[in-house]
Amino acid sequence: MSSRQPLFLVAFLCVLGASAPAGAQAVYGYADLHSHLMAEHSFGGGWFAGKLEGPMDVAVQRCDGNFPFKSHAATRFPVVSELLGDDTGWHEGKKRGYDRRQCQYFLGIKIPGTCPQTHFEQWPMWNAIAHQQMWQGWLQQAYQNGLRVMVVSVAESNFLCSNTAPSTRRYDCDEMASIKRQISAAQGFVSRNSGWVGIATTPAQARSLIQQGKLALVLAVEVTQLFPSGDYLAQLDELRSMGVRSVQVVHHADNRFGGAAPIKELIGAANKIETITFSEQTRINDIVCRNGSGSSGTCNGDTYLNERGLTAEGDALVRAMMDRGMLVDVAHLSRKGFVNVYQIAQQRGNYPLLYSHAHMWNTIDSSVDRHEKYIKQDEIQMITNTGGMVGLRTGPEPTVQYGSAVSNSCQGSARSFAQSLMYAVDNGLKVGFGADLNGFTSQLKPRYNFFGCYSDFNQINNAGGPNDLHKKGLAHVGLLPTLMSDLQAVGTPSYYLDHLNRSAENFLQMWERSASMATVQTGNWTGWLNRDGPSGSGDWEGLSDFVLAGQTCSSPVGIECQNTSGVNWTQTGEVYTCAPTVGGICNNANQSDGYCQDYRVRFLCPMSGTFSYSASNTNSAQQNTPTHNVLLNAGQTIQLGTCSVSGASGSGDTYLRLYGPGGTQVAVNDDSCGLLTYMSFTATQSGTYQIRAGCYSSNSCSGTVAYTIQ
Structure with a gap:
């Protein structure tokens, strides 16, 4: 650090103290706005080698390289596994995590190939897509050296899962089931490691965790088949009840809520697999892109864009998230969908928009196949207008030279990331990391490279030799602090590094503003x-x-x-x-x-709900009745029935009674809609009320009782 930086930090912390909520201590440190802590449970649970928890020699031990049988990182196709990545398929010579082996001897002679080799020599690496990058020891290392907030994206892809080797899968490929499983796993992880990490469901709770010296985790959801059927608002509230505070509207393909940003590599993979299998497997390659005149063409993120924005249901879902004060993440939305969300945000008084993991279109070199997830100048303006925030992807894409502070002489490394960081900050963006670790994607490349980065190679040697980041690139979460140091080492001015170091505080302030704009009581x-x-x-x-x-x-x-x-x-x-x-x-x-x-x-x-029943001989709902409890506060009105309420239905002559906290009947109805039932009641006291559902006299009937509380 320069000799001036401590004075700058003192002034900077004073400014932060003025902007933090009254009584709250400003947070100094950085945020990762998008990484996959629970990835070992995604893609059927059989893709990643290594585990989040456990001793190093067990959790991230040397894998078997899929020999003699497939155990991980394998597709269901014979050759595709070998071509997919450096650490997939039969990755002989690239399977060295922590090598727990002991030398074996025969007649006192050491058996070749049985002795341990250098730990972590080949994994994790910057280009790993199938080996654990989030082991708890590495995560704790990041937290101890500046990471204060991590948005944990629980993600799933039915397309990727269903094309892994069936013998390796532990779970089915249902996306919504997967994220609930991952949320439960995250809660278990926190329970077992509560001395240094916690899940925050409010910004105040996040601040409290950080003040206690703990890493604050915030749960987010990223799936393509989001709420594929049924009442999506009830399902949104269910996720909120599980601790989720951010949901992406789309992921890899168009869904019921809107259009996705087309990604060329995924479209190509979908085309190949559907050609091989002679079957329609996914909607990833069904996206239609058009230019300004309406002609269709190859999606390129610039002149030919996904024609689909938010649907009517997508509009309602985004508004519901804002009603609940949730973090609205616009990542993976089509450009048209992004504009649609921004228009809603403007209507809501510039509700803040989060772009959890993104590249800057203007800094990524034009040789890269850029797409709609690379944000342009007008989209930067949308985010800054709302007081939102961007997580900068730590990817290996080459960038253009921006300014003169940092030489862009080692493409895809920390030098390239510095170009995007400086550009983003100079354009008014609040930024954190959007690392996407364990996200089936590559990371920043090493600078210790004789052929591609000769000057850095010599410089590092002259400075005492390489560290893990220099040799491996951003191989795992524990190297985020090293990346911060490396950004300084390549000449990134402290002004830009300080923007990263206040990203945790900026994130919390954005969340606080979102929460303050909530309009709906969820229960x-x-x-x-x-x-x-x-x-x-x-x-x-x-x-x-x-x-x-x-x-x-x-x-x-x-x-x-x-x-x-x-x-x-x-x-x-x-x-x-x-x-x-x-x-x-x-x-x-x-x-x-x-x-x-x-x-x-x-x-x-809940403020609304349904339950179904089938009954007979209930003596007009006075015996043998299915029951359902609801909670009412004094002054609240409940509307319920087998008709006249959204989701209600019935067959036969239904009958409903409502009983108050003392067990006294407070409302009753038989035939409000023909033979079906509807009634409204305003509570005079708070407590648990019981709905008793039955049929007239001794008749048989069935139905779905729906209710709303206001």
Whole structure:
């Protein structure tokens, strides 16, 4: 660092202190706005070698190179695996993680090929697409040296998953099931590592975690088949209840919500596989691009663009995300879709837009096949107009020379990244990293390269020799701090590095502004509930027990769990299950000391919902009745029925009764819509109300009861 930088930082921190929320300490450090912490559970769970958790010699140990049988990084096609990447297929000679082998001997003679070799000599590397880059030790290394916020993208691709080798898959390829599995895995990871990492569901919680000396994780979703059917608003609320705070509207292909940014390599892969299999596998290659005059042509991100923007459902989904104060990530949207979202943001008082991982169109060399995910000047202006933010991709693409501060003499390395960083900041963007680690993509290249970067090669040798970043490029998350140092080493002015070092604070301020613009209450919280203590087998705060006792609704969309001292479960260090469909569960046998703390829970009950039933001989809903609990606050009105409410239906002569917290009937209806039922009731007291569904007299009937609460 220059001798002037400490004084600059003092002034800079004073400025940050003025802009942080009252009583909050400004955060100094950087943010990665897009990486894949749970990737080992994606693509069927059989693509990546290595694990997030565990000792180094086990979690990222030397892989088998798919010999003698396929175990990872293999497609279902014989040759494609070998051509896909340097670390896919039969990657003999490139399988060295941590080598745990011990030399084997025969009659005292060492057997060739059995002894350990240099650890991590060939993986992870900058171009790895199939080996773990997010091991917890590396993540902790990044956190200890400046990483303060990471947006964890739980991602899936049915197309990629379904074309991996079936023998390696642990899971099916359903995208929505995959992200829920990954969210659960992330929660488990945090529970086991709560001393240094936590999941933040509010910006205040993120600040609290950081002030405690912990890395704040924020959950985001990135899938192509997003909410493929059914009520997408209910599904959005379900994700929110699981802790998700950002959702990309599209990913690799057009979907029900809008058009995607076409990516040439993916389109080519889809074409090849559909030719090989003689079947339609994906919509990735179905995107239609047109020019300004309406003629179709090859998608190029410039003159021929995806004709599709947001659909009507996409418009409603984006507005719903804004209603809920969520982070709106416009990554992977078509240019037309991007404009559509920006127009909505303008209508909402310039709601901030996040572009979690992107390249700058004007700095990436024209020799690269640029596409719609490379953002242009007008799109930069859209983001700055809304007070949004960009995560700069740490990719190996060659860039043009920008200014004279950093020589662009080693293409695809930190020198190239510096060009984009300086350009973005000079154009008014707030930037963080958009690393996309474990994202099936390559990273920044090494500078220690005799042939491609001769001057850097000599310079590094003269300065004492190479570090891992110099030799391997951005091979794993633990090298992000080294990248920060390397950007300084190549001459990046401190002004631009300070923009990165305030990216965590900028992200939190953007999130705070998003949250402050929320307009919709997503549910009603119960009070804190505690029915059990940790004696016996553990502490069991089960949903079903509270529903049976009439203390909560039947289908909560959210839950909070904490010990009786008010400490969130993620910070207790205990193995704990906290899920709205289950409740809070702590098993003494799973704890290191054999004993759970005493916990309490509260549930978030939805503002709308449905439940189906089939019944007979209910004596007009007075016996043998299916029941469903809802939570109402005094003054709220519930509308419910087998008709007249969105999602309601019925067959036969349905009958509904509503009972209040004291077990007294407060409303009843038989034939509001012919033989079907509808009623409205305004609560005079807060508490759990019970809907009892039945049929007139002793008749049989069935239906779907729908309700809304306002």
